[in-house]
Amino acid sequence: MEELQLKKSLLLLSLVALLGAGCSSTPLDGPGDPSAASNYYGTDAATAEALGLDELRGNTLLSQRSVFFDFNKYDIKPEYLDLIGAHAQYLNNHAPARMIIKGNADYRGSHEYNLSLGQKRSVAVKEALNALGVDDSQIETISYGEEYANQECQADACGQDRRADITYEVE
Amino acid sequence: MIHRIYSLFFGILLLFATPIYALEVIEILGGKASEIPIAIVPFEGLENIGGQKAHQIISSDLNRTGLFRPLNTRGISNSPSSDININYTKWSSMDAQFIVVGKVESENPISGNIKITWSLIDIFKEKTVVSMRYIGKKSQYRAIAHKVSDNVYEHLTGSKGVFHTKIAYVKKVNNKKYSLNVADFDGFNSRPILNTTQPIISPRWSPDGEKIAYVSFEKKKPVIYIQNLRTGKRTLLANFKGNNSAPAWSPDSRKLAIVLTYNQNSQIYTINADGSGIKQLMRSNAINTEPSWAPNGEDIYFSSNRGGSPQIYKVNINDDEISRVTYEGKYNLSPSISYDGKLLIFLTNDQGKFKVAIQNLISNQVLKISEGPADESPIFAPNGHLVLFTYKDYGKTTKIGTVSINGLKRLPINVGSSIIQEPTWGPITN
Numbered sequence: 001m002e003e004l005q006l007k008k009s010l011l012l013l014s015l016v017a018l019l020g021a022g023c024s025s026t027p028l029d030g031p032g033d034p035s036a037a038s039n040y041y042g043t044d045a046a047t048a049e050a051l052g053l054d055e056l057r058g059n060t061l062l063s064q065r066s067v068f069f070d071f072n073k074y075d076i077k078p079e080y081l082d083l084i085g086a087h088a089q090y091l092n093n094h095a096p097a098r099m100i101i102k103g104n105a106d107y108r109g110s111h112e113y114n115l116s117l118g119q120k121r122s123v124a125v126k127e128a129l130n131a132l133g134v135d136d137s138q139i140e141t142i143s144y145g146e147e148y149a150n151q152e153c154q155a156d157a158c159g160q161d162r163r164a165d166i167t168y169e170v171e
Numbered sequence: 172m173i174h175r176i177y178s179l180f181f182g183i184l185l186l187f188a189t190p191i192y193a194l195e196v197i198e199i200l201g202g203k204a205s206e207i208p209i210a211i212v213p214f215e216g217l218e219n220i221g222g223q224k225a226h227q228i229i230s231s232d233l234n235r236t237g238l239f240r241p242l243n244t245r246g247i248s249n250s251p252s253s254d255i256n257i258n259y260t261k262w263s264s265m266d267a268q269f270i271v272v273g274k275v276e277s278e279n280p281i282s283g284n285i286k287i288t289w290s291l292i293d294i295f296k297e298k299t300v301v302s303m304r305y306i307g308k309k310s311q312y313r314a315i316a317h318k319v320s321d322n323v324y325e326h327l328t329g330s331k332g333v334f335h336t337k338i339a340y341v342k343k344v345n346n347k348k349y350s351l352n353v354a355d356f357d358g359f360n361s362r363p364i365l366n367t368t369q370p371i372i373s374p375r376w377s378p379d380g381e382k383i384a385y386v387s388f389e390k391k392k393p394v395i396y397i398q399n400l401r402t403g404k405r406t407l408l409a410n411f412k413g414n415n416s417a418p419a420w421s422p423d424s425r426k427l428a429i430v431l432t433y434n435q436n437s438q439i440y441t442i443n444a445d446g447s448g449i450k451q452l453m454r455s456n457a458i459n460t461e462p463s464w465a466p467n468g469e470d471i472y473f474s475s476n477r478g479g480s481p482q483i484y485k486v487n488i489n490d491d492e493i494s495r496v497t498y499e500g501k502y503n504l505s506p507s508i509s510y511d512g513k514l515l516i517f518l519t520n521d522q523g524k525f526k527v528a529i530q531n532l533i534s535n536q537v538l539k540i541s542e543g544p545a546d547e548s549p550i551f552a553p554n555g556h557l558v559l560f561t562y563k564d565y566g567k568t569t570k571i572g573t574v575s576i577n578g579l580k581r582l583p584i585n586v587g588s589s590i591i592q593e594p595t596w597g598p599i600t601n
Contacts, residue, residue, distance in 0.1 A: 111593060
């Protein structure tokens with residue numbers, strides 16, 4: 001019963017997210033991108049069950065969401081392949097699920113280059129998922145660059161900021 | 172080192188239009204000796220207006236450029252306030268090659284307007300270079316003093332001064348509040364033009380002076396806005412799928428180069444300032460970002476890791492022909508081109524220290540002009556003689572400052588104790 005309540009409220013949440021998305025795309029003065037809004041948020045029929053939320057929340061590899069990288073690098077280290085494999089399987093089993101991968105970089109170097117570097121990292125994770133059969137329509141890649149990074153880290157401590165975070169739209 | 176400064180500098184000075192004093196400027200080149208000794212004499216009369224003094228403003232302006240060495244004029248008695256009865260021997264013995272004298276008077280007691288009369292005098296030639304008079308409101312006092320600096324600069328170097336221009340920068344407070352601010356080039360008279368709770372990066376002033384394009388994370392991802400400075404109204408230039416960033420104006424202010432990702436890696440596009448006519452510039456599997464439009468309107472400089480590590484390249488927008496520009500160092504970013512297209516500044520990683528470097532695009536000679544260790548965001552002044560950049564104050568808080576292109580003068584711009592980053596420099600206007 002409690003679980004059902006939870007699922008209901010999650011469904012409600014995703015509906016709110018949908019409405020919010022609809023609003024934010026209207027006041028554009030610029031060209032906009034037709035595929036951005038419609039494709040991406042087109043999960044009307046999705047239910048909490050179809051999205052397998054319990055699976056996502058379980059204490060499995062799916063709860064691990066960060067892939068870390070070396071300085072100025074975006075190749076995926078072997079230790080993250082299991083994590084990526086689990087997420088690929090999840091996406092393949094739940095067609096309505098939508099993933100957003102958010103790339104990050106440490107503060108060293110320029111803001112713009114780091115934005116591109118963070119993007120390369122999110123794309124590297126996406127491509128690893130593609131290789132396991134996940135369709136592009138289930139994934140959006142974005143980057144935050146160094147904008148939310150620790151601006152005072154020293155050497156090794158900056159490694160925490162060189163990462164790509166996996167998030168799901170329903171969350 | 173001094174030789175390198177000399178030769179790079181010599182090249183730059185030859186590019187100047189023919190000023191009255193071009194010969195003298197070139198003759199005294201070389202290291203510290205290249206700074207022209209000049210005495211800015213305290214102005215007579217009502218010089219102190221609300222704690223501001225014209226001679227201090229002018230002195231500080233000229234000092235920033237690395238081309239002048241303002242002499243200490245404190246305690247000098249019987250100072251002149253006009254070009255009449257100048258004791259040339261006395262000023263010559265103080266090593267002054269030029270002096271600036273003037274007076275500040277009330278022009279109209281009812282309106283409160285002030286009148287500033289001033290002269291630039293050549294001590295060696297024993298003659299007046301220029302005499303002028305400005306009338307304005309008291310609130311325009313700093314602006315008038317900057318105008319005097321501009322005139323002195325132009326007469327002695329042949330290039331326009333930038334002392335009357337504006338800059339913009341991003342202020343970040345507690346990782347929670349971000350604002351885009353506009354200020355005089357020296358940091359005075361700052362005011363916010365945008366307040367938000369999400370990061371703002373890459374502001375770029377349009378060459379016509381009317382607008383600033385910038386990247387905002389307000390929509391939970393980077394999108395590009397253009398804000399009109401007169402009306403304060405802003406429009407969304409680019410909100411395509413993925414990231415939208417790195418706006419760079421074309422010289423005629425009608426187009427921008429921008430960077431989009433569309434679920435892939437960063438690529439450069441051109442777009443009209445009204446948001447129409449989007450067009451991809453070139454394709455590659457590497458990062459292409461940080462476009463900077465050359466003044467010829469045909470070349471776009473950018474950073475790319477297509478050769479492994481990031482370097483500066485340029486692409487011709489008509490035929491997509493690409494050539495590599497930087498070869499010194501393994502990590503070069505953030506290109507900015509001088510107004511005449513002859514100098515490039517960029518960020519270089521010098522054994523773990525990020526410094527500003529300048530490259531003469533004719534000789535390809537490179538000179539590092541800042542010390543690091545965490546400098547960023549170099550951007551040219553509109554006359555190409557100064558560079559605005561960020562550095563970490565005491566190794567911690569990011570601040571803005573200027574460095575002269577000969578590397579001689581690095582000075583902070585004080586706009587408060589918060590994190591100050593991502594600067595841009597407005598054009599010279601009349």
